Amino acid sequence: MRNTILLSVIATAAIGLTSCGKLRPLTADNVVVTPTPLEAVGAEVPATISTTFPQKYLKKNIVMRVTPVLKYEGGEIASAATTFQGEKVQGNATTVPYAAGGNYTLRATFPYSDALQQSDLYLRFDARKGSKHYDLPDVKVGYGVVSTAGLLAATIKSATPATATDAYQRIIRQKQEAQIKYLVNQANVRASELNTTSIRDFAKILKEISAQQQMQLRNIEVSAYASPEGRYDFNERLAEQRQNTSSAYVRDQLRDNNLQTNVDTHYTAEDWEGFQQLVAESNIQDKEVILRVLSMYKDPVEREQQIRNMSVVYEELADAVLPELRRARLIANYEVIGRSDTEIVEQYNTDASKLGIEELLYGAALQRTDELQRQWYERATQLYPTDARAYNNLAKLAMRAGDTATAESYLYKARQLDPNSPEAATNLALIALANGKLDDAEAALAKGAKANTYGEVLGNLNLAKGNYSAAASNLADAATNSAALAQILNKDYAAAAATLAGVDAPDAYTAYLSAVLAARQGDADGVVSHLQSAIQQDATLAERARRDLEFARYVTLIAELLQ
Numbered sequence: 001m002r003n004t005i006l007l008s009v010i011a012t013a014a015i016g017l018t019s020c021g022k023l024r025p026l027t028a029d030n031v032v033v034t035p036t037p038l039e040a041v042g043a044e045v046p047a048t049i050s051t052t053f054p055q056k057y058l059k060k061n062i063v064m065r066v067t068p069v070l071k072y073e074g075g076e077i078a079s080a081a082t083t084f085q086g087e088k089v090q091g092n093a094t095t096v097p098y099a100a101g102g103n104y105t106l107r108a109t110f111p112y113s114d115a116l117q118q119s120d121l122y123l124r125f126d127a128r129k130g131s132k133h134y135d136l137p138d139v140k141v142g143y144g145v146v147s148t149a150g151l152l153a154a155t156i157k158s159a160t161p162a163t164a165t166d167a168y169q170r171i172i173r174q175k176q177e178a179q180i181k182y183l184v185n186q187a188n189v190r191a192s193e194l195n196t197t198s199i200r201d202f203a204k205i206l207k208e209i210s211a212q213q214q215m216q217l218r219n220i221e222v223s224a225y226a227s228p229e230g231r232y233d234f235n236e237r238l239a240e241q242r243q244n245t246s247s248a249y250v251r252d253q254l255r256d257n258n259l260q261t262n263v264d265t266h267y268t269a270e271d272w273e274g275f276q277q278l279v280a281e282s283n284i285q286d287k288e289v290i291l292r293v294l295s296m297y298k299d300p301v302e303r304e305q306q307i308r309n310m311s312v313v314y315e316e317l318a319d320a321v322l323p324e325l326r327r328a329r330l331i332a333n334y335e336v337i338g339r340s341d342t343e344i345v346e347q348y349n350t351d352a353s354k355l356g357i358e359e360l361l362y363g364a365a366l367q368r369t370d371e372l373q374r375q376w377y378e379r380a381t382q383l384y385p386t387d388a389r390a391y392n393n394l395a396k397l398a399m400r401a402g403d404t405a406t407a408e409s410y411l412y413k414a415r416q417l418d419p420n421s422p423e424a425a426t427n428l429a430l431i432a433l434a435n436g437k438l439d440d441a442e443a444a445l446a447k448g449a450k451a452n453t454y455g456e457v458l459g460n461l462n463l464a465k466g467n468y469s470a471a472a473s474n475l476a477d478a479a480t481n482s483a484a485l486a487q488i489l490n491k492d493y494a495a496a497a498a499t500l501a502g503v504d505a506p507d508a509y510t511a512y513l514s515a516v517l518a519a520r521q522g523d524a525d526g527v528v529s530h531l532q533s534a535i536q537q538d539a540t541l542a543e544r545a546r547r548d549l550e551f552a553r554y555v556t557l558i559a560e561l562l563q
Contacts, residue, residue, distance in 0.1 A: 030054065033121060037144035037549050038070075040112040042466030043436065045070070045145050047121060049106040053084070058096040060086040065126040068108035069138065070145075072119035079108035081126075116145040117547040146549045148516055149466070149489060154509050155481035156434050156460050161396040162423040162451040164389035164414075166361035170338045173218075178202035178330040180246050181323070185230070187241035189249055202330055203253055209334055210257040218333040219262040220254075222247045227325035228270035229307040236269035243267040246328030271325045272303075278321045290317075341366055348376070357384040361393070370397050388418035395427055404431055426451035433460050459486060481509050488517055508538035516550045527554050528561055535561075 034048045049068060058064060067081040083093035084104070096102055110116070121142035127134040178198040180189055193199065209215040224243035226235035247265050254261065276294075279287050290310060297303045311318040339347060344363040347355055355363070357380060364376030374397050380390035395410035408431060414424040426448035432441035441461055448454050459474030460482050468490040475483035476495075479502040487496035496517050503510050511534035518526030531551075535542045542562050545551060551558050 031123070031141050033142040036142045037146055037552075038121060038142060039146040040116075040149040042149060042464055043112050043438065044466070045110040045112050045116060047079075047108040047110075047142065049108060049123070049141065051104050051106060053096050053101040053104065055101045056098055057101055058084060058086050058098065059129075060088040060098050061129055062086045063089055063091065063093065063128045065128075066106060067124040067126070068106060069122045069124050070110050070116060070119045071122055071138075072115045074115070077110045077116075078124070079110055082106045112145070112147070112150055114147060114150055114544070117147045117544075117549065119143070119145055144549045148485070148548075148550055149463075151485055151509065151513070152460070152463055152482060153434065153436065155485050155513070156430070157402070158481040158503070158505075158507070158509070159430055159460055160453050160456055160478070160480065161399045161430060162392070162426040162448070162453040162457075163365075163396055164361075164392040164421070164423040165452070166358045166365065166389070168338070168358040168362035170340065172336045172338070174334055174336060176202055176205040176332045176334070180242075180249070180328045180330070182242055182326045182328070184227075184323070184326060185234075185238065187238060187245050189245050194249075202332060205332060205334070206253050206257045206259060209332075210259055214337045216335045216337060217259055217261045218335060219264055220250050221331040221333070222250055222263060222265045222328060223331075224265075224267040224328040225271040225274065225325055226269055227322045228272055228275055228303065229311060229322060232269055232301070236267075239267040239269050242326075242328050246330065250330060274325050275307075275321065278324055279317075282316065282321060284316050348379075352379050353383055355383075357387050357390075360384070361389060364390075364393065370400060373397060386417055388414040388421050388424065391417065392421060392423045392427065395424070399427065399431070404434070407431060420447060422448045422451040422454070426454055426457050429461070430457050433457070433464055436464075438464055456480070456483075459483065462486075463489070479503050481507070481513060484510075484513050484517075488513065488520070493517060493521060508534045508541055511537065512541055512545075515545070516548075519550050519554065522553075524554060524557060527551060528557055531558070531561060 030052045032050045034050070038045050038047055047068060051066075063083065063085045065081050065083045068079040070077045070079075082104075083091075084096050085091050085093040087095060087098050089095075094104065096104075108121075120140050122138040122140050124138045125136035127136060178201065179196075180193050180199065182188075183190070206217075209217050222243060224239050224246055226239040226242070228235070230238075243265050247263055250263055253259075254263075276291060279291055284290065294303055294306060297306055307317070307322075311322065339359065341363075344355065344359050345366070348360075348363055352360070360376060360380040360383065364373050364380065367373045367376060374394065377390045377394045377397070380387065381394070384390070391410045391414040395407040395414065398404075398407035398410060407427070411424045411428050411431075414421050415428075418424070425444050425446070429441040429444035429448060430453075432438075432444060438461070441457075441464075445454070445457060445461060448457065451457075455474050456478045459471045459478065462468075462471035462474055463482060463486045468486055471486035472483075472490040472492060472495070475486050479499055481500075481503065484496045484499040484503070487493070487499060496513075500506075500510055500514050500517065511530045515527050515530035515534060518524075518530055531541075531545050535545070545558055546562060
């Protein structure tokens with residue numbers, strides 16, 4: 001195995017430069033490449049090349065252009081070049097002192113592809129003196145690319161597409177409120193009060209509950225009050241009487257509608273909270289002064305006297321605030337009960353048009369196969385063509401089946417119906433990532449924050465960008481191949497082992513990642529067993545394993561396995 005990381009220049013011929021003598025070759029101690037072997041990070045292969053120019057190496061009238069090049073079977077990729085110049089050259093390149101030499105760092109970046117697994121890093125030299133050009137041989141300085149990051153294109157297929165959820169609730173709790181108002185110092189329910197809108201609506205909902213099986217009355221609350229300007233003992237008796245007359249009305253309504261439920265009664269002798277709230281919400285000019293003054297009196301008798309005094313001064317207290325506090329509040333708590341799971345399926349099979357969109361989406365999620373779910377979602381698009389969610393969920397099924405083109409067409413339709421759909425945005429980002437289009441993925445994901453798989457897709461995006469720590473954090477709760485890949489690249493091997501063990505539908509890449517993990521932990525038996533499993537499921541992984549530098553320590557074992 002080639003393990004040198006130093007530049008070794010093979011001097012095949014001297015360059016005849018009559019004015020500056022020979023350009024001497026660099027020695028084996030002049031260059032260090034980090035890392036060696038190279039390693040893919042996200043979608044790129046970075047390299048740091050530290051070079052030492054010896055004393056009296058670069059002649060004063062020479063310009064030398066140095067280009068890092070990765071050579072692989074069938075081609076090569078060049079990174080950006082760095083130009084150095086001698087002391088007498090007039091230019092903008094980095095000047096290397098002839099007498100002292102110096103240390104310089106070149107940074108190279110290559111776009112990753114699987115072909116680079118078996119490759120060699122060279123430095124290419126282009127030396128010039130004025131218009132005269134001199135060639136030097138390319139010099140090998142590094143080898144190979146650890147390509148584990150490149151597995152993202154395959155492992156991202158196990159990522160979870162976002163599902164647009166339904167809002168179906170089988171049991172919805174609701175309430176109907178009404179109010180009976182009383183005259184000052186009275187507790188009888190006036191006929192006029194029974195004709196108010198709130199009381200009519202209250203009576204109406206009780207009739208509906210009685211008539212409809214899907215509605216169920218839970219209880220009725222009755223709270224009676226007295227305004228706080230009278231004596232406490234008198235107000236207490238008055239509030240209790242109002243409680244009795246209002247609850248009698250409620251019981252009459254229950255009897256008339258053949259309903260039975262608990263009537264929970266309560267009375268408040270002096271409604272100070274209600275008084276303060278109404279004053280605060282009023283247009284009384286001095287309302288803040290009123291509230292501040294009253295807060296000074298803790299004794300109920302004193303407060304009552306102040307209320308009476310203020311009622312004389314402020315007519316609005318007497319005319320608008322206090323009458324609103326002489327009341328009984330009625331609350332009917334009831335439930336609207338929707339179809340059960342079985343009833344939804346039966347209705348779908350009988351006449352799906354009678355199901356609401358929420359029931360259709362909910363029922364689709366109940367189906368155990370993707371084909372049945374597809375049928376339900378397609379029916380939802382026919383019955384409710386303006387709802388984006390069914391289109392997104394059809395895209396989710398297409399993504400799981402590997403049909404990207406169909407998935408994209410559904411997602412574009414969903415985005416057309418709802419430009420802010422977070423699920424459609426997240427799924428488009430996932431498709432873009434699978435295609436290596438990081439900028440498109442990032443742009444799409446900007447609208448996906450509310451999707452249920454946003455964190456997972458963000459983790460895959462960070463993985464593709466080489467942000468392994470962030471990716472591992474984003475994917476901490478995901479039991480997928482790409483989550484394990486992020487943890488391996490982040491060198492959190494315990495977490496990766498747990499994730500790989502918990503993948504719901506392990507495939508060939510689950511096994512291959514397990515082999516990589518075993519190799520990094522020095523587990524030769526694990527390397528062999530997991531690679532056997534991976535290759536049995538996907539024969540193309542045999543060639544990858546043969547070229548993969550993760551298994552460099554196990555060349556003999558790999559060769560025996562692949563025989």
